[in-house]
Amino acid sequence: MSKYEVDSLALHTDLYEINMMKTYWQSGKADQQAVFEVYFRKHPFDNGYAIFAGLERVIDYITNLSFTADDIAYLQATQDYPQEFLDYLADYQFQGTIRSMLEGEVCFANEPLMQIEGSLADCQLVETAILNIVNFQTLIATKASRVRNVCGDDTLAEFGARRAQELDAALWGARAAYIGGFDSTSNVRAGKQFGVPISGTHAHAMVQAFQNDYTAFKAYAQSHRDCVFLVDTYDTLKSGVPNAIRVAKEMGDQINFIGVRIDSGDITYLSKRIRHMLDEAGFTDAIIVASNDLDEKTILNLKMQGAKVDSWGVGTQIITAFDQAALGAVYKLCAIEDESGSLQPTMKISSSPEKTTTPGKKQVWRIMRNSDGKSEGDYVSFDYEDPRQENSIFMFHPTYTYVNKTVEDFTARPLLQTIFANGKLVYDQAPDVHAIKRYSKASLDLLWDEYKRMLNPEPYPVDLSQSLYDEKMGSIKAIKDQVKKIADK
Numbered sequence: 135m136s137k138y139e140v141d142s143l144a145l146h147t148d149l150y151e152i153n154m155m156k157t158y159w160q161s162g163k164a165d166q167q168a169v170f171e172v173y174f175r176k177h178p179f180d181n182g183y184a185i186f187a188g189l190e191r192v193i194d195y196i197t198n199l200s201f202t203a204d205d206i207a208y209l210q211a212t213q214d215y216p217q218e219f220l221d222y223l224a225d226y227q228f229q230g231t232i233r234s235m236l237e238g239e240v241c242f243a244n245e246p247l248m249q250i251e252g253s254l255a256d257c258q259l260v261e262t263a264i265l266n267i268v269n270f271q272t273l274i275a276t277k278a279s280r281v282r283n284v285c286g287d288d289t290l291a292e293f294g295a296r297r298a299q300e301l302d303a304a305l306w307g308a309r310a311a312y313i314g315g316f317d318s319t320s321n322v323r324a325g326k327q328f329g330v331p332i333s334g335t336h337a338h339a340m341v342q343a344f345q346n347d348y349t350a351f352k353a354y355a356q357s358h359r360d361c362v363f364l365v366d367t368y369d370t371l372k373s374g375v376p377n378a379i380r381v382a383k384e385m386g387d388q389i390n391f392i393g394v395r396i397d398s399g400d401i402t403y404l405s406k407r408i409r410h411m412l413d414e415a416g417f418t419d420a421i422i423v424a425s426n427d428l429d430e431k432t433i434l435n436l437k438m439q440g441a442k443v444d445s446w447g448v449g450t451q452i453i454t455a456f457d458q459a460a461l462g463a464v465y466k467l468c469a470i471e472d473e474s475g476s477l478q479p480t481m482k483i484s485s486s487p488e489k490t491t492t493p494g495k496k497q498v499w500r501i502m503r504n505s506d507g508k509s510e511g512d513y514v515s516f517d518y519e520d521p522r523q524e525n526s527i528f529m530f531h532p533t534y535t536y537v538n539k540t541v542e543d544f545t546a547r548p549l550l551q552t553i554f555a556n557g558k559l560v561y562d563q564a565p566d567v568h569a570i571k572r573y574s575k576a577s578l579d580l581l582w583d584e585y586k587r588m589l590n591p592e593p594y595p596v597d598l599s600q601s602l603y604d605e606k607m608g609s610i611k612a613i614k615d616q617v618k619k620i621a622d623k
């Protein structure tokens with residue numbers, strides 16, 4: 135077994151979480167109930183939406199969450215924790231309730247993606263890992279969706295493992311890219327682990343190893359049935375493509391000549407010339423694969439130029455979410471148990487309005503018009519409100535409240551589903567990656583194109599219920615009055 139095999143993720147947390155657990159434990163507050171919610175404030179890549187991903191790994195993390203003897207020994211050796219606290223950690227078991235959007239769900243800024251309800255100790259310990267997982271996977275799935283949007287029905291392969299931020303990112307990034315719209319990954323372990331379809335061609339090194347295209351392609355054809363030849367090692371049009379055609383003709387039915395790949399040069403020019411050469415040779419079904427630092431902007435441009443590419447290989451730009459390093463989802467306390475044992479909304483106000491949180495334990499509803507099935511917007515309410523009981527729903531912008539509408543004849547779908555109830559996994563029928571991918575596509579199909587365009591998308595409405603809005607405004611006023619009273623003293 136590898137020295138780095140992971141047997142516990144309990145310490146995959148920031149030290150301050152365990153420090154706070156200790157404070158809660160010592161002050162008798164460790165069991166006080168609280169609700170935290172995960173949300174982001176701004177769409178990644180200036181996109182109009184994001185694709186939620188990460189739940190599968192969160193489930194695995196929570197299911198296996200406990201401190202091993204090794205973990206406790208490490209804390210004992212490095213921290214000034216009393217033995218009683220170490221014993222408490224050694225006995226620790228997650229007892230909380232987690233509600234979450236399902237993977238593949240289209241999601242938006244300023245709405246809860248996930249909600250963790252439980253003791254302060256439970257809620258605090260899991261913050262870091264949950265954000266770590268959800269921030270990365272949601273970012274990659276969203277980037278993948280952007281790439282898919284410009285590719286139409288072309289095939290899209292993820293080639294990023296070698297450029298990913300280490301092994302975990304390559305593995306879970308491949309899964310997130312598949313959920314968001316890619317067709318396959320080159321990462322064989324992601325295929326084995328998750329069932330993501332795998333695909334692969336060959337590298338320039340193999341052509342160099344045989345010292346010419348013809349011998350290399352011939353050798354590959356003699357050892358594989360499905361053949362995509364990489365034609366840009368020496369001279370794409372004078373050597374690579376003619377030799378690919380020569381081998382395809384020589385091998386005939388012995389191989390399945392899928393096509394050729396180009397990985398350098400002017401993709402539009404080359405692909406047009408290659409298409410012509412393949413067609414003239416009678417290989418009208420052979421495809422052209424392009425790769426070389428592609429992203430959604432370059433692909434869109436290449437398509438506008440009329441590039442004759444059927445299949446795209448995208449590596450660095452997808453697996454690193456190149457133009458945005460992190461999603462920035464946060465984990466905020468929104469309700470806490472009072473002395474009488476009931477949960478009270480709580481909020482944090484900030485001098486920057488977007489950092490002011492919305493108090494209360496919530497639910498998010500996707501409001502769809504029955505006439506065309508399209509989504510009118512998302513409606514964030516207290517968890518005890520149920521718009522399905524109403525005949526009409528008043529939706530207003532949470533800042534510019536004069537921007538409003540009344541929606542009738544609608545369907546409201548709750549997006550936060552119970553995954554763990556009091557520590558027990560109740561969402562035990564998790565779908566496979568293919569079903570998640572289909573779900574994501576169906577979720578995107580509910581959106582008007584205006585919200586999905588790559589450049590300057592229309593802002594999708596994420597509105598607060600009247601009660602939630604009133605609670606928020608009331609809380610802001612109460613906090614300000616209190617601060618003023620103290621300042622006036």
Ligand SMILES: Nc1ncnc2c1ncn2[C@@H]1O[C@H](COP(=O)(O)OP(=O)(O)OP(=O)(O)O)[C@@H](O)[C@H]1O
Binds near residue numbers: 397399400403427
């Ligand atoms: N017709 C095109 N229009 C716009 N961008 C293109 C076009 N063809 C290729 N590109 C992109 O331009 C970038 C650089 O291409 P370039 O031809 O310089 O790569 P290269 O030949 O592989 O060079 P290098 O060997 O330095 O990697 C790549 O991201 C590639 O995808």
Ligand SMILES: O=P(O)(O)OC[C@H]1O[C@H](OP(=O)(O)OP(=O)(O)O)[C@H](O)[C@@H]1O
Binds near residue numbers: 338427448451
């Ligand atoms: O360009 P990306 O989108 O990141 O896609 C991955 C890249 O990895 C390979 O190149 P590399 O030079 O690593 O190996 P090679 O010798 O096979 O070309 C491949 O040919 C792609 O260009």
Ligand SMILES: O=C(O)c1cccnc1
Binds near residue numbers: 294333334335336447
């Ligand atoms: O299969 C390929 O062509 C491939 C895989 C990884 C990186 N670049 C290319």
